[in-house]
Amino acid sequence: DSGVTQTPKHLITATGQRVTLRCSPRSGDLSVYWYQQSLDQGLQFLIHYYNGEERAKGNILERFSAQQFPDLHSELNLSSLELGDSALYFCASNEGEGYGYTFGSGTRLTVV
């Protein structure tokens, strides 16, 4: 157990639907990062939150959004889902600059 908790572990949904992925960072970590890993794209950075504020955006689609709550957990919302959104979604947290990331075990999303 890395200390970063992601739920659910697996999710199967239909095209056009909306889903929410949840991440609880390691205790004490203020930063949360979201990554997408599909077979043909590798690990792609989506978005970074620090203590509730958005700090950086990567290749995140407009159909996707995220937020970090006062208790530091984060949610990634994916809407109008397409087949190509099928992927592993990882969340990571760290203490801050100069510290390694700790990743969760991921959510496997399958869009059918």
Next chain:
Amino acid sequence: DAKTTQPPSMDCAEGRAANLPCNHSTISGNEYVYWYRQIHSQGPQYIIHGLKNNETNEMASLIITEDRKSSTLILPHATLRDTAVYYCIAVPTNSGYSTLTFGKGTMLLVSP
């Protein structure tokens, strides 16, 4: 961020040292070298990082050349469980936060 170059794959016999090279010839003075690994479909795992000096922890050793243009990750006694994709990443230190950009990494196969 500096680009890193790694061989796509390497083989190693169980019990032997695995030496994984990484080229980062354009690295700047304020960029750390981080190593992560990902065992099939699991969340990436932090291994080690360094700036100038060689580093060692319970998992591995990191050797950085004096000119900082390349580095080598050493797993001293590889086991079957070390079979994974290994990522070498250059991360800036002066941004107040740091986003990991994963490349394709090196697929290390440890065989009996």
